[in-house]
Amino acid sequence: xxxxxxxxxxxxxxxxxxxxxxxxxxxxxxxxxxxxxxxxxxxxxxxxxxxxxxxxxxxxxxxxxxxxxxxxxxxxxxxxxxxxxxxxxxxxxxxxxxxxxxxxxxxxxxxxxxxxxxxxxxxxxxxxxxxxxxxxxxxxxxxxxxxxxxxxxxxxxxxxxxxxxxxxxxxxxxxxxxxxxxxxxxxxxxxxxxxxx
Amino acid sequence: xxxxxxxxxxxxxxxxxxxxxxxxxxxxxxxxxxxxxxxxxxxxxxxxxxxxxxxxxxxxxxxxxxxxxxxxxxxxxxxxxxxxxxxxxxxxxxxxxxxxxxxxxxxxxxxxxxxxxxxxxxxxxxxxxxxxxxxxxxxxxxxxxxxxxxxxxxxxxxxxxxxxxxxxxxxxxxxxxxxxxxxxxxxxxxxxxxxxxxxxxxxxxxxxxxxxxxxxxxxxxxxxxxxxxxxxxxxxxxxxxxxxxxxxxxxxxxxxxxxxxxxxxxxxxxxxxxxxxxxxxxxxxxxxxxxxxxxxxxxxxxxxxxxxxxxxxxxxxxxxxxxxxxxxxxxxxxxxxxxxxxxxxxxxxxxxxxxxxxxxxxxxxxxxxxxxxxxxxxxxxxxxxxxxxxxxxxxxxxxxxxxxxxxxxxxxx
Numbered sequence: 001x002x003x004x005x006x007x008x009x010x011x012x013x014x015x016x017x018x019x020x021x022x023x024x025x026x027x028x029x030x031x032x033x034x035x036x037x038x039x040x041x042x043x044x045x046x047x048x049x050x051x052x053x054x055x056x057x058x059x060x061x062x063x064x065x066x067x068x069x070x071x072x073x074x075x076x077x078x079x080x081x082x083x084x085x086x087x088x089x090x091x092x093x094x095x096x097x098x099x100x101x102x103x104x105x106x107x108x109x110x111x112x113x114x115x116x117x118x119x120x121x122x123x124x125x126x127x128x129x130x131x132x133x134x135x136x137x138x139x140x141x142x143x144x145x146x147x148x149x150x151x152x153x154x155x156x157x158x159x160x161x162x163x164x165x166x167x168x169x170x171x172x173x174x175x176x177x178x179x180x181x182x183x184x185x186x187x188x189x190x191x192x193x194x195x196x197x
Numbered sequence: 198x199x200x201x202x203x204x205x206x207x208x209x210x211x212x213x214x215x216x217x218x219x220x221x222x223x224x225x226x227x228x229x230x231x232x233x234x235x236x237x238x239x240x241x242x243x244x245x246x247x248x249x250x251x252x253x254x255x256x257x258x259x260x261x262x263x264x265x266x267x268x269x270x271x272x273x274x275x276x277x278x279x280x281x282x283x284x285x286x287x288x289x290x291x292x293x294x295x296x297x298x299x300x301x302x303x304x305x306x307x308x309x310x311x312x313x314x315x316x317x318x319x320x321x322x323x324x325x326x327x328x329x330x331x332x333x334x335x336x337x338x339x340x341x342x343x344x345x346x347x348x349x350x351x352x353x354x355x356x357x358x359x360x361x362x363x364x365x366x367x368x369x370x371x372x373x374x375x376x377x378x379x380x381x382x383x384x385x386x387x388x389x390x391x392x393x394x395x396x397x398x399x400x401x402x403x404x405x406x407x408x409x410x411x412x413x414x415x416x417x418x419x420x421x422x423x424x425x426x427x428x429x430x431x432x433x434x435x436x437x438x439x440x441x442x443x444x445x446x447x448x449x450x451x452x453x454x455x456x457x458x459x460x461x462x463x464x465x466x467x468x469x470x471x472x473x474x475x476x477x478x479x480x481x482x483x484x485x486x487x488x489x490x491x492x493x494x495x496x497x498x499x500x501x502x503x504x505x506x507x508x509x510x511x512x513x514x515x516x517x518x519x520x521x522x523x524x525x526x527x528x529x530x531x532x533x534x535x536x537x538x539x540x541x542x543x544x545x546x547x548x549x550x551x552x553x554x555x556x557x558x559x560x561x562x563x564x565x566x567x568x569x570x571x572x573x574x575x576x577x578x579x580x581x582x583x584x585x586x587x588x589x590x591x592x593x594x595x596x597x598x599x600x601x602x603x604x605x606x607x608x609x610x
Contacts, residue, residue: 036229043223047216055209065219072223129211136208158200159207186200193200 017041026088034079042079043072046089049160050096056155057100059120059140061128067103071096090166097152097170113148120144135193142192150185157182566593 014037020028025045029038050071055064074095082091104111111117121144124130124137131137143151152171156162157178164175171178224230570576570584573595587593 039229040220040224043220047220048211051211051216051219052207052209056207068219069223069226073227076227076229124208129209129215131206131208131210133206133208135205139205140208190200 013037014041022088026082026084029079029082029088030084034076034082039072039076039079042075042088042092046092047072049089050092053093053096053155053160054100055129056140056143056159057097057152058103059123059127059144063100063103063107067096067099070099074099086169087166090162090169093156093160093162093166094170116145116147118144138193139189142189145192146185146188150181150188153178153181154185154189567596568593569596 017025017028017037018041022045025041029042032038047068051064051068054067054071055061058064058067071092075092082088101113121141124140124144143154146154149171153167156167156170157164162170164178167173167178168175173181573581576584584593584595588595
């Protein structure tokens with residue numbers, strides 16, 4: 001087999017995977033197992049979402065980069081354990097959330113996730129890849145005044161557009177509790193934003 | 198502000214170049230080549246082939262170690278062989294369970310464990326095996342990889358035979374007409390694999406376990422003259438065991454001894470038990486000293502104590518003596534004869550001294566009425582006479598400083 005033939009075959013395979021819907025992609029992963037092309041496709045599909053998700057939770061670019069890298073390393077190592085019981089996106093998001101929590105605990109071992117961390121708002125002032133939008137920065141600072149779970153639910157729902165069902169699977173919480181938590185988070189953020197203005 | 202209606206975008210906006218760089222960095226870390234789609238994700242349960250293992254530089258690794266014998270607590274030097282793959286080969290560890298059988302609980306080893314190929318190589322060896330050593334070499338290999346190689350060698354340790362004395366109770370299964378087996382546990386040499394940090398999965402050590410004990414237990418072995426060990430303390434080691442053994446001419450099995458004991462009529466001894474180990478004080482004879490001597494000595498001591506007590510008491514003062522005499526006087530009051538007999542007369546003679554106490558009319562003691570008259574010289578004679586009458590009747594006592602007595606001059610004596 002010549003190199004050109006192999007490249008052409010890889011290109012067609014990559015094209016085929018890109019055209020797959022998320023459900024079909026999950027079925028492909030479960031049935032045929034994790035291959036390099038499948039993993040590359042997973043990285044390309046979820047890399048940005050995972051990075052922003054980790055960035056919203058960790059606020060620091062370096063920490064978000066580390067968490068995203070570790071997330072995909074674990075996805076590659078545990079790809080064969082994915083049984084398709086949940087959506088692939090939920091599975092990857094859950095790994096990323098756990099990596100972010102582990103990183104927060106490593107940075108601050110005495111952290112209480114039931115309490116807000118307003119001191120983290122100072123990390124948003126100057127860092128890489130900030131959009132420059134004032135209202136977005138204020139919203140990010142206001143998120144620091146929320147407990148971690150409300151912040152997580154709001155981030156996944158508001159920025160990542162995950163459904164309540166997906167968030168419930170991801171956080172192992174009931175949808176009713178998630179809706180209440182999201183409602184409280186929105187009300188608090190509106191108050192904070194009005195004060196910050 | 199209404200967050201639900203006014204959608205606010207994310208605060209971060211990373212360029213595509215970052216994500217491409219991150220992707221290539223990630224694939225490089227995982228060693229994935231995009232052009233080879235055949236590369237599969239690692240399986241956690243699968244073991245890496247031997248070729249994947251990184252070779253370990255064994256230079257500088259300590260190849261000399263010490264191994265402690267559990268019986269003698271002596272440590273001996275053993276050689277560790279570390280090859281290029283980091284395999285460490287440890288010499289066989291052999292120890293017996295004659296002295297401290299609680300070290301190894303054979304009943305705790307399940308048959309599944311012994312029969313499994315994943316457990317250590319534990320071999321039960323009887324004393325007969327020691328007399329007839331079996332040289333056996335087994336090559337143990339793991340299923341997936343050929344990492345482990347173990348050489349089985351049964352070593353000999355001379356162990357004296359022990360015949361159970363009467364105090365030992367044998368289980369029925371052990372009463373087969375064979376001598377008591379001495380069990381020997383042999384932990385075969387194992388190979389430990391040292392891996393570098395880069396290896397994710399770690400190989401586990403797997404050794405097969407052949408058991409060669411059961412068949413040997415049923416064999417009857419002719420043995421030379423046996424020895425009996427009586428009440429050997431736990432702390433006695435093998436080197437001191439000879440002082441506790443005594444040879445006998447005719448070996449007997451525990452079964453025969455037990456049968457003889459059952460058939461022989463037992464004689465019941467109703468006498469008091471022997472006092473061979475009774476205290477010495479309990480075996481002393483009666484004392485030759487007569488008993489009355491002790492009584493006399495006790496009485497003498499009491500009398501002596503009485504005299505000593507009286508001797509050390511202070512002498513009574515003269516005034517106290519006079520007072521006593523005065524108090525005794527009223528008891529001698531003479532009654533007129535014409536008075537009728539009072540009930541006091543009914544008191545027996547022996548109790549008359551305590552009559553006042555019985556009748557209750559005991560007069561209270563009164564201090565004598567002593568009056569001091571300073572100017573007695575100037576007192577008219579009539580007054581003096583009246584005072585004298587009072588004194589004569591015992592009604593009062595007057596201390597008149599009339600210089601009737603001169604002061605004693607001690608110097609004139």
